[in-house]
Every structure is written in C-alpha cells, then in structure tokens.
Amino acid sequence: MSELYDHIDAIIIVNKQGIIEYSAMFCPETNRFENEGITGKRLLEIYPTLTKETSSHYRVLKSGEPIVNEKQSLTNFKGESAVLINSTFPMEYNNEIIGTIEASVFSSAHKINSHKSLNDFRSHNALYTLEDIITKDDALLEIKEKLKRISQSNSSVLICGDTGTGKELVAQAIHNYSARNNGPFISQNCSAIPSTLLESTLFGTVKGSYTGAENKKGLFELANDGTLFLDEINSMDIGLQAKILKAIEEKKIRRVGGESFININIRVVSAMNTDPLAAIDDGILRKDLYYRLGVVQINLPPLKDRKKDILLLTDHFIKTYNHQMCKNILGVSEIVKNIFNSYTWPGNVRELRNAIESAFNLCTEEIIPLKDIPEYIIYNNKKEKYFAKDTVQNKSLPELLKNYEKNLILDALSISKNITEAAKKLQITRQSLQYKMDKYNL
Numbered sequence: 001m002s003e004l005y006d007h008i009d010a011i012i013i014v015n016k017q018g019i020i021e022y023s024a025m026f027c028p029e030t031n032r033f034e035n036e037g038i039t040g041k042r043l044l045e046i047y048p049t050l051t052k053e054t055s056s057h058y059r060v061l062k063s064g065e066p067i068v069n070e071k072q073s074l075t076n077f078k079g080e081s082a083v084l085i086n087s088t089f090p091m092e093y094n095n096e097i098i099g100t101i102e103a104s105v106f107s108s109a110h111k112i113n114s115h116k117s118l119n120d121f122r123s124h125n126a127l128y129t130l131e132d133i134i135t136k137d138d139a140l141l142e143i144k145e146k147l148k149r150i151s152q153s154n155s156s157v158l159i160c161g162d163t164g165t166g167k168e169l170v171a172q173a174i175h176n177y178s179a180r181n182n183g184p185f186i187s188q189n190c191s192a193i194p195s196t197l198l199e200s201t202l203f204g205t206v207k208g209s210y211t212g213a214e215n216k217k218g219l220f221e222l223a224n225d226g227t228l229f230l231d232e233i234n235s236m237d238i239g240l241q242a243k244i245l246k247a248i249e250e251k252k253i254r255r256v257g258g259e260s261f262i263n264i265n266i267r268v269v270s271a272m273n274t275d276p277l278a279a280i281d282d283g284i285l286r287k288d289l290y291y292r293l294g295v296v297q298i299n300l301p302p303l304k305d306r307k308k309d310i311l312l313l314t315d316h317f318i319k320t321y322n323h324q325m326c327k328n329i330l331g332v333s334e335i336v337k338n339i340f341n342s343y344t345w346p347g348n349v350r351e352l353r354n355a356i357e358s359a360f361n362l363c364t365e366e367i368i369p370l371k372d373i374p375e376y377i378i379y380n381n382k383k384e385k386y387f388a389k390d391t392v393q394n395k396s397l398p399e400l401l402k403n404y405e406k407n408l409i410l411d412a413l414s415i416s417k418n419i420t421e422a423a424k425k426l427q428i429t430r431q432s433l434q435y436k437m438d439k440y441n442l
Helices: 055-063 114-121 136-150 167-177 194-202 238-250 276-280 287-293 306-324 335-344 348-362 389-393 399-413 419-426 430-438
Strands: 010-015 020-027 032-035 068-075 081-093 096-106 157-160 185-191 227-233 265-274 296-299
Touching: 055 068, 055 096, 055 167, 136 167, 136 296, 136 335, 157 167, 157 287, 157 419, 167 227, 185 194, 194 238, 238 287, 306 335, 306 348, 399 419, 399 430, 419 430
Parallel strands: 157 265, 157 296, 185 227, 227 265
Antiparallel strands: 010 020, 010 096, 020 032, 068 081, 081 096
16 A cells, blocks of 8 residues: 555445445544544435545445545535545455445645644534525524524523424534534433433543443533533433533533543533423423523424425425435425425424435336325324214214315325326316315315
C-alpha cells in the first residue's frame, strides 16, 4: 500500500444491499475510532453525489475485485466535502460476496489541516438542518423562522408534539444552526432506559461505586460544548428530575459514586409527546423542571393540521426512496392523493414516510396505485355494523347505505390495478364508478 497508509482515518463496511453496517472515523482528541452514527443508513443516502457507477463499494460488489489507493472526492448529505484515498475490498462468506470493507485516509492536499478537515466532515451525530423541515404550512413556517432566532442563544428549549411530528429533527436543526454546531449532539430517549440505569447514563460513574462500575463519562459530559437532547422527559423518575434541574441550574454534575463536581457547558433541548401542564397535574413532571426546560417552548402541529404538507411530503419521500432504491416512481394516483388528504395520520410524518416506503416495496408502475399503499390507511375507521341497534338509532337508512356503498368501492379499488378493473369487479360501468368516486370524494 502507499505511504499514506501508515495510519487510517476512516473505516466503513457496507453490505450487498448498499446499507452501512459499520462506519467510524479516527478522532485525534480521543485517539480512537468513533462511530459516526450512520449505521443502518444507505450509502447513497449519506453520500448523495455518488452513484452505483462511481461508488467503489458497488463496483467491488459487482466485480469481486479490490480497488486499491483510489482518490475520491466525497460530499456527504450535509454538503461537507473531503478528498480521500480509498482502498475497498470484497467480503466473502461461503464463496459469496456479502459486502465490502473500505479503509480511507485524507489525501496529501488535506494532510496539513487533516484534523480540521476530519472535524468538519464528521456529523457529530446531528443529521438534520432547518432545510430538512419540509413545509408550506404557515404555522410551521413561522416556527422555522423562530428556530433561527432561538438557535443563537443558549436557553433551554422544550419541544412539544405528537409522536412522529419531528421533535428530534427540530432539536438537531437547532444544534446545527447554533454556534455549538462543531460540538457534539447527544440524544437520549428517557423512556428507553430503566430508571435505575438512567442516572448513571446521564451523570456517569466512578469505579467501585457499585459492583461492576467503571470510571465512565455520562451524557452530560459527552455533550460538553454541544447540545444534549432529552426526549420523553416526562417519563423520567421524579427524584431524578430534581437532579437534572440542579445540574442545569448549577452547570455542574457529579458522577454516581463520585465526590468532586465537574463543570459542564451544554445546551439542553428536551421533548414531550404530551401536554406539559397535564403532565404536571398528573404528578409525572416537576413544575420547577418544566419552567427551567421550557424557557423557550415549541409546539409542533400534527400532520392532520398541515393539509398543505401532506402531498408536499409525499413527493419529497418519493424522491428520497427513488434515490435509495434506484427506482423512478413519478408520484401517487389521484385516488391515493384523496385518501392521503382525508386520512388523520395519527403517526404523523413518520407514518407518512413509512407508508411511502411500504409502497415502494410493492409498486411496479410509475404511479403508486391504491392497492400498494398500506390497507390500514384505506380502512382507517372501523367497519360499521350497519344493522346494529345503536347504529340504526344514530344514522338514517340513506346514510347507512351511503357508507356501505363507499366501503364496497374502496374494497374494489384496493384490489384493482385501475378504475376500469374495479368497475368490472363491481359490475358497473367505468363512468358510473367515476361518478360515485367523485360523489364520495375518493
């Protein structure tokens, strides 16, 4: 190998589907390799300037031959660029290529400022920026403008919104727009860790403080000079909430079992998927912690209240999955558009994205038909018991017949390629079916 390989700056392992199984860069500050936080994502999503033809990984997967000492200019999804010397090798198991492994160093043009280049190129685990908040909704556009101003301070921010509205996306956008964007972004869902372990996770431990304990930094220390994002803060034990409040107020922490205090310089952004005042009334959120965390409060609207964004986001996710799955789907059918616009989206933007991904796995056409979207979206309300006593008492016969006919049409459309085929199944003319679809706004 060339003399540049007296060290390695980055390692990446990609499976044969183009998904990153492992990725790490050498960090001079800690003198070790650190995971970049992009494991599980598609290679072409992280490096959008690459294609299957230009990517060394895809070329090695196809040929089975290694590529050694190839200079490559890479630009990641954040627009950060670097020139690397890459060596990519096939990984085999039972005589089958199952993936590739690549070792990289910065080219000589980057050697002088390699530490700076490395720090600039790393994502610090904060993947999203303000530009990733896709919207035409007036309320959310106003929030985006507020986020620009909020980002410039160090005040605590509380983000409230239903599941799937993009609370962590907003938290990362605040971090990336702030003066702390070169520092770490550390995220922790407080409901994902048992309360007995959460304290040591947040504050760290001292060796010998309990059986098996080692000297270990907690998230408050790891987030120093950056942002600590605490999701579902209301799920945290009330006793631990008091310690969190003290740490934020005094800007110092003490590890579990430790005697000395450690100064911290962090910004805390937190999130809840419930009304904070209701959480206070229910005794699951301390009022004083709420006032400290909610110096600035952002309330994210649910997708059902962002009607302008439903089809905008649909087009955005179609472009995303066209790139990831190497397809050329142009959009969704008019029926699907109507279904999407009338659906309540309880899972919000995350649910819409999952629905588009699901359709991409099934669709073989240029336009996504109704039959390829998840059935639960079509049948979002429970089927009515048309002749139950309580139903008859509440609705007239014409209303019951109307709902019954509407559901029969949806049944036929969901298992048909187009309107003509659905009309044949229903044994009516295409014109009659089109009339009824317009009548029921399908």
